[in-house]
Structure formats: structure tokens, C-alpha cells
Amino acid sequence: MTDQPEVNLVYRILDDQLVDVDGRRCGRVDDLAFDGDLGEPPRLWTILSGSGAWHRRLPRPLRTLGARVFGSGTLGLDIAQIPWSQVEGIDAVITLRSKARELGLGRGDEPRSTAAENLPRS
């Protein structure tokens, strides 16, 4: 037993919304990665976010197709790793300690992204 409160990772963390330090939505917890040697308790190491993580969670026969459609999990391209130490709080959303850009998240929603530049001002 530790003093830390218990958190059910699948129930409470997996698939939850990530929000950066500025309050911007910047992805979801698409997968979790653990480390730890054999025989030792595993430790939550990093959150994986991005469509590149999806194919691994699809039913086995659909994984190859899933990798083609959503990306196969190339770091920095279709998936980002967010160290667990970056997690500030777990509430209605998972809040992070840094800006999305610094963590490689929410690139498509940056005001200077191509998607944003091509829109007229409202």
C-alpha cells in the first residue's frame, strides 16, 4: 500500500481527453506504455496520443488495414509520447503541465497551421 490514491487506468485514464497548460484540447489518451523489468511491478511510463496508436487496439484482422488508414505509429508523425511526469491532474480531463506544441500534440489545431491559415477570419 502507498499513500497515493489508486487510479483505475483503463476506466479513468485510457481514452480520456488531454488538455494542455493553456486549456486547449490537444488529443486523447490513445494508449499507455509501461516499463519495468521482469518480476517487478510495471510502472506507467508514458501516454501515447495520436491516430498511429489506434491500429494496435483494433480487432486483430483489422490491424493491417487500420495501420494503413490511421498510420502505423511513427513517432512525431502520427503519434506523440507524453511522459507521465507531464500529467498535472486527472479530473474531467487530463491536464498537462506544458503547452501542446512542446509535447508534439495538437499540431493540426495550432493557429499558425496550414489548416488555420486557410480559413477566413470570422
Next chain:
Amino acid sequence: MGRGLLMPVLIVALVLAGCGRASRHGVRVGIEQIASIAAEGRLMADDLARGATKTTFVRVHGSELSAQAEHEAEKLNDNPAAPDARQAIPSAISLASDIGGAIDDLRTSPQDRVKARITEHKLGVWADAAAKLAKTL
């Protein structure tokens, strides 16, 4: 449901849905539709005669109704009907043509209230005739 069962069920459903030879029921549904168009045209004509409608509405909705009358007539003409339903088809096609024509007349001169009243009467007679024809099937 297993895959083996799914196909036959779908095929039966499609057949029930009316593919193939137009049954007595199918012909009746078509003629009822023609009666419905005439009855609706009659309401429009009545509103036109009373000056209680809008010209654009008569023109646009009237064109939908007359196009549907034509479409129903084409369907009856083109689908090989079951033998016991065949005798009703020529009268139904003729009625559909009269009804479509009368509704087109309303569209052509929507300001003519007297003509609209006459058309209303005609459409009423044809609606009754089509309904009676449908009942014979």
C-alpha cells in the same frame, strides 16, 4: 443470425418489397396514389379559387404533383401487371393524364380563379373515379 440465413431473408424481403411483376396490390397502390394526387390538386385548386394561396407555391408544388401523376402512369404502363389487374390499367393511365394536365393548367394561369374552380370540380370527380377504380382491385 448466421450468414447462411441472412441472404434468403434479404431476398424474401426484397420480393415482398415489390420487385418483379406488379401484383394486384401493386396496381392498386399505384391507382390510390393517382387518386391522392387528384385529391390534393383539388385542395390546391380550391385555395386558388378562393385567393388563399401563393402563385409560386401553386407552380412549384403543382409541378411536383403533375410529375408524380406522370410517373405513376409510366409505372403502370411499363410494369407487366398480373392478369387480374390488367383491365384497370388503361383507365388509370387515362385518369393520371387528365389529372396531371388539369394541375398543369392551374400552374399555367394561377390568377384565373374561375378556371381554378372548374378545375377543382374536375379533379374532385377524377379523384373519386380513381378511388373507385382502386377499390375494384
Next chain:
Amino acid sequence: MKKVFQLALGIIAAIGGFVDIGELVFNAQAGALYRFRLLWAVVVGVIGIIVYAEMTGRVAAVSGRPVFDTVRMRMGLNVALVTLVASMLINLITLAAEVGGVALILDLLFDVNISTLILLGVMGLVLIVYFVPFDGIERIFGYLGCALLVFVAAAVHLKPNWHHVAQGLVPSWHPSALYAYFVVGVIGAALVPYEVYFYSSGAIEDRWGVKDLNLNRANAFLGFGLGGVLSIALIIVSAQVFAGPQIQPGYLGTTALGAERAFGETGLLLALLGMLFAVGGAAVECAFSGAYTLAQFAGWEWGKYRGPREAPRFTWAWLVFFALAFVVVETGVDPVLLTEYAVIFSVVALPLTYLPVLLIARDRTFMGDHANGWLADLVGWSYFAIILVVAGAAIPLMLITNGGSG
């Protein structure tokens, strides 16, 4: 007065969701075919949507989670992906139908080339949605859609037999597949998922919090209640005007004719105006719902309140939805037929949308003291059972009745 304006979300969600192009024709057909004998199904549908809309609004206000967020969290990636694909497809079909509907109504008003009107309709909707703030959009479509109240006045004016109307409100059964198809259609149409996607995301757009729970309740009850009253009025008008002469309504124009029979040209104009904004509102709801579901599934920034440059992918999503709908409807497909199929297919996707809402709404981990009480739970599960039955029966009935044409 401020309180009245705050009811706009419920009103647009209900008017756009309840009285969209499909309903305007479907209810008219129901009244023409069965007079008042389907009124009870409207009541069942209305209570269902009030229960679930209240739940989705409460979840959004308390936990900040819109519906698709709960789908992804509670059902996991795979089920969420299936729900996403299904709901996007249904949204697109429905949006195409609504855009087509807007063009048809403009045509009835102005008699101009339909292709031009489709283009003008889409452009008008896009410009309003792009440049008007969210609460302005709610008010434009919600309140101008209230011109549909002319059908309530017409229902009274046409002097139905109120005893028969009251009898129609009591559940009854008629042994035919077509009647069952209409029951499923009426209940299913009341519960179409895009209403709750829009309503719950709208609650976040309007920045609802725990203090707004009464506002949520009022929006759900009054907004969707109003939608139900309008549906009932459409059925009564249709029963009075079309059932006698055995008219089978198949066009938006036929529905408008009901109001014209009661109040002449004024009735017609009010009906067409209300229909224009109700169907336009439904189009906006569909486009937004599509963009909300996509953004919430993937975790993108979303919301009209963020502005296009702060939520560019969300903005592009609804713009692309409008563009695709424009292409679909320009092919000349019949919008009324399209929306009836969309309603029936969306019924199949209902359980995937409503189960996670129910699970989160009763979960004290997320909802604390605002979780469902025993009554909300009982009603929620009872309705979920109804949803399962309706979902299972929808497609077989559609095939057997040849899409409701007998």
C-alpha cells in the same frame, strides 16, 4: 427575458431535431394514414428524448463531457469507431436531405431553379454558421423556427374531435407492419442521435456548469416538449385535412398545404418560414454534430466559441460536411426519401449512443451528487429497453413495408 433567451439551445435542438424535413413529411403521412392513432408514439418518443437530453446536458454541465466523449470513454476505441463511422454517415445523409429541404422550401417560396437554390441555401447556411456566434445561431434558427406554431393554431382551428385526439394519446396497437413501421419511425425520429450530440456539445459551447442544471432541465422539458407539441399538431392537421380525401403526403409542399387550408396565404407563408428555419436549423445541427463527433473522437480542439483559427480542424470538418452534402443533393436524389432512410438507419445506431450516456450519468465517480437518482435510472433503463426493441425492428420493418409505401 434573459431566461427566455437561454432556452434557445433546447428550442433549436428540439425544433431542428424534431421537425426536420423527414418529420414534416413523416408526421403528415402518419396523420393521413392513421389519423390520431400514432399520437402516443410521439409522446413515448418525446419523453425518451427529454430523459436522455436532460442526462446528456447534466453530464456536460457537471463533468464537462459531451456525448461522444462518453462514447469514447465508456465504450472504448473500437465501439466508438463503429459509432463514429455510423453517425458520420447518417449525419451526412441527413445533412444532404436537410440542405435539399431548404432548397425545396425556397423553391416553394420563390420558384427559382432548384440547382441555384441548393447552392444559395448551402452558401447562406455556411455564412451564417461561420460568422454568427453560437448563441446567435441558436436564436436565429430556434426562434424563427417557432413560426411552425402556425400548425398548432391550425390544429385547433380545424376543430378535431378532441375525444379522439385524447384516445390517440393512449398506447394502442394496430396489427399491420406498416403501422409498426410508423411507430418505430416516430419514436426513432424523436431520438435521432444528432440531437443529443448537438445538445450536449451546445451545453459546453454555452459554458454550462453545475449552476445551470435547472436551465438544462428547463431546456430539455420545454424545448423538446415544444418539439413534441409541434409533431402532434402536424399529425392532427394532417388527420383533419388529408385523411378524409385519402391524400398520401409525400412532399414538403403537402405539409404546408395543411396550414394553408386553415389560414390561407398567411398560414402558408408562416408554415414555409417555420419549415425553412426548422430544416435549416436541422442542417446546422447535422453539420455541427458531424464535426463534434469527429473532433471529440480524435481529441481535437472543438467548438464554435473557440473561433475558426483556434479550432481549425473542427471548422474544416463542418465546412467539408456542407460541401459533401451539397454534392450529394446536387445528384438529384429525393431529399425526403433520403431523410426517411437516415432516420431508420440512425435507429440502429441508437443503443451505441445512449448506453454510454446512461452509464456515465449514473456513475458517481464522474457525476458526484448529480448522478442519476433511482427514478432517472429506472426511466433511463426502461427507455434503453425500448431503444433496443426499436433498433432491432427498424430495418426488417423498412424492408417489409417497402420503406413505408405499403
